[in-house]
Amino acid sequence: MEANFNQPQRQSAIGVLVIFLEMIFVLAKNIWPIIVITLLKAEDKSVWIGLLIALGIIVYFGVYSFLKYRNFTFYIDADNDEFVINDGIINKTKTAIQLHKIQQVNIKQNFIQRLIGVYAMDVDTAGSDQKEGNIKAISHDLALALKSKLLENEGKIVVDETELVIQESSETIVPFLKINLLSLLKIGFTSNYVKSIGLILTFFFTIYENLHQAGAEDLVDTDRIKGLVDGYSLLYTMLVFVLMMFTVIFVINIVRTLIKFFDYTVTKQKGSLMLTYGLISTQSTILKPEKVQIVKVSENYFQRKLNVLEIKIRQAISDEKKDSKSLIEIPGCNTAERDEILKLLFHELPQKGVMMLPNFRRLIFSVFLIIILPLTAYFTLGEFVSSEVLEYQTGAWIYALLMATLLFFGFRNYRLFVADKHIIKQSGAWDVDQEIIQIDKIQAITTSQLFWHKSLNIGSLTMHTAGGNITFHLGQFDKINEYVNRWLYEIETSNSNWM
Numbered sequence: 001m002e003a004n005f006n007q008p009q010r011q012s013a014i015g016v017l018v019i020f021l022e023m024i025f026v027l028a029k030n031i032w033p034i035i036v037i038t039l040l041k042a043e044d045k046s047v048w049i050g051l052l053i054a055l056g057i058i059v060y061f062g063v064y065s066f067l068k069y070r071n072f073t074f075y076i077d078a079d080n081d082e083f084v085i086n087d088g089i090i091n092k093t094k095t096a097i098q099l100h101k102i103q104q105v106n107i108k109q110n111f112i113q114r115l116i117g118v119y120a121m122d123v124d125t126a127g128s129d130q131k132e133g134n135i136k137a138i139s140h141d142l143a144l145a146l147k148s149k150l151l152e153n154e155g156k157i158v159v160d161e162t163e164l165v166i167q168e169s170s171e172t173i174v175p176f177l178k179i180n181l182l183s184l185l186k187i188g189f190t191s192n193y194v195k196s197i198g199l200i201l202t203f204f205f206t207i208y209e210n211l212h213q214a215g216a217e218d219l220v221d222t223d224r225i226k227g228l229v230d231g232y233s234l235l236y237t238m239l240v241f242v243l244m245m246f247t248v249i250f251v252i253n254i255v256r257t258l259i260k261f262f263d264y265t266v267t268k269q270k271g272s273l274m275l276t277y278g279l280i281s282t283q284s285t286i287l288k289p290e291k292v293q294i295v296k297v298s299e300n301y302f303q304r305k306l307n308v309l310e311i312k313i314r315q316a317i318s319d320e321k322k323d324s325k326s327l328i329e330i331p332g333c334n335t336a337e338r339d340e341i342l343k344l345l346f347h348e349l350p351q352k353g354v355m356m357l358p359n360f361r362r363l364i365f366s367v368f369l370i371i372i373l374p375l376t377a378y379f380t381l382g383e384f385v386s387s388e389v390l391e392y393q394t395g396a397w398i399y400a401l402l403m404a405t406l407l408f409f410g411f412r413n414y415r416l417f418v419a420d421k422h423i424i425k426q427s428g429a430w431d432v433d434q435e436i437i438q439i440d441k442i443q444a445i446t447t448s449q450l451f452w453h454k455s456l457n458i459g460s461l462t463m464h465t466a467g468g469n470i471t472f473h474l475g476q477f478d479k480i481n482e483y484v485n486r487w488l489y490e491i492e493t494s495n496s497n498w499m
Helices: 016-042 044-071 111-116 140-156 181-190 193-213 222-230 234-261 299-306 335-346 359-384 385-412 478-495
Strands: 073-077 083-086 093-098 102-109 120-124 133-138 265-268 272-277 282-287 292-299 309-315 328-333 354-356 415-418 422-427 432-438 442-449 457-464 466-475
Touching: 016 044, 016 111, 016 133, 044 083, 083 133, 102 111, 102 140, 111 133, 120 140, 133 140, 181 234, 181 299, 181 328, 234 328, 272 335, 292 335, 292 466, 299 309, 309 335, 328 335, 335 432, 354 466, 359 385, 359 466, 385 422, 422 466, 442 478, 457 478, 466 478
Parallel strands: none
Antiparallel strands: 073 083, 083 093, 102 120, 102 282, 120 133, 265 272, 272 282, 292 309, 292 432, 309 328, 354 415, 415 422, 422 432, 442 457, 457 466
16 A cells, blocks of 8 residues: 555654664763763662662653654645655744755664664755754655655655665666675775774773763772883883774774675666665665765775775765765775776766876975974973973974875875866875866855965965865966866856756
C-alpha cells in the first residue's frame, strides 16, 4: 500500500525509544568522568542520592521523548509544493521547505537506530548551515517512498542503499568504485596527523580538567610519575613520548577511518554518483554533478608512493566554516579512479593549463611572521624577563628549522592553474591539495592590492562560489585582472544550471 504523504503523519512509534536513548547517550558522554569519580569516592548515602537523581532524569527524559514524538509530524503540501515539518513541545515550530530547493536527501543509520531497526532521514538545501528537516525514526520502505516523493520534481533516482537497487528501473547497478580494506588502511596510516594530535590533547586535557574539578587529585600519584621521568634522561623520555604519541595517532587514524568509511561504494547511475559507507553509522548520498561547487584532491608523499589519495567534494552551502562537516569524502581511490570521478563530475578531465606563480615576498612575509617574530619574542623574554627561558634554545631552533622547511615546500607548491573551463589552485607543504572549480560556477570575484604593492604589480584574487571561496595571494596583478575580465564575461554569457 502506497503511503499518503499529503496528510500529517508521525515517525515510527519506536522513535520514542530512539529519542530517549540519544538523550541518555549525550548526557553520559558529557558527564562520564564525574560519574566514575563519584562511584569511586562517594559514600553509600551519596550513591543512593545519585541513583535517585538518575531515576528522576530518566523519568524526565522519558516524558520529554514521548511528547517530542507526539508533536512531531511531517507531510507534503501538494498545493504549495512544500515539505512541512511540525515540531516542538511548548514552543511549536513549523518548517516549510520548497521541494525545488531540496538539494539532498540522505537516509542514514547510527548505532542506536541500527539496534532498534529504524532509519533517519535528513533533508538538506543550500540555504542553511544546518539540516532543515530531520526525521529520527522511520521505516526503510517509508523512507525510500518519502525520498522518492521529495526528489521526483527533478526526476532524481531513488536508491536502496542497502541493496543497491534502483527503484525506478530493473537495471542492475554495478559499483565502478569499491574501496577495499587495504586502501582504507593506507589512508588511515598516512593522513590526519594534526587532527589526531588535537583529539589526543583534547581528550587528555578534558580528563584532567574533569578530575581536577571533581577533586580526584589523590587518585593520581604525581610523585610516582615524576620519579619515573627523573629516572631516565630527558632525551630518552622525549623519544619514548614521541613514539607513544605516533603509535596512538596511527591507531586512532586507522580505527576512525575504518569505522567511518567501511565498505565504501561509489555507484554511477544516469550521470549521478551514489555513495554508501559506514560500519556503525551507515549513510547513503546521491551526488549530482551540477550541484558540485569545489572538488579538492589531496595526497602526500607516502600516499603518492602507495597510490592512494583523498577526494573531498563541496556542494552549495551557506557558511563554509559552520558546514565543514558536510564535506563529501571519497578516501582511498587511486589515480585512475580519481580521473573517472573527475570526468563524471566535470564531464571531462580538468587540465592544469597556464600556471601562475606567487611573488617571492609571500615566502619572506611568512618567514617573518611565523619564525622571526616568535624567535625575537622568545630571546627578548629570556634576556630581559627570565634567563631560565633560554634553557630551551634547542627546542626553539628545532621549531625554526621545522617551520622553515614547511614554509619553503608550501611556497614551492603554491600555484594557480588556469584552463579554458576550469581553475585549479594547488597548495600545501606536506598534504598537497588541488582545489578545482568550474569557471561558470563562480558567483563573484574580488581582487585586492595593498598600496605598496602597486609598484611591484602584485595582488590577490578571491573567487566566490556557493561552496566556499578560493584565494590566491600575491600573484602578477595585471595578469590577474586580465583573467578576471575574461571570467566575468564568460559568467555573464553562461546559462549553466549550477543549482
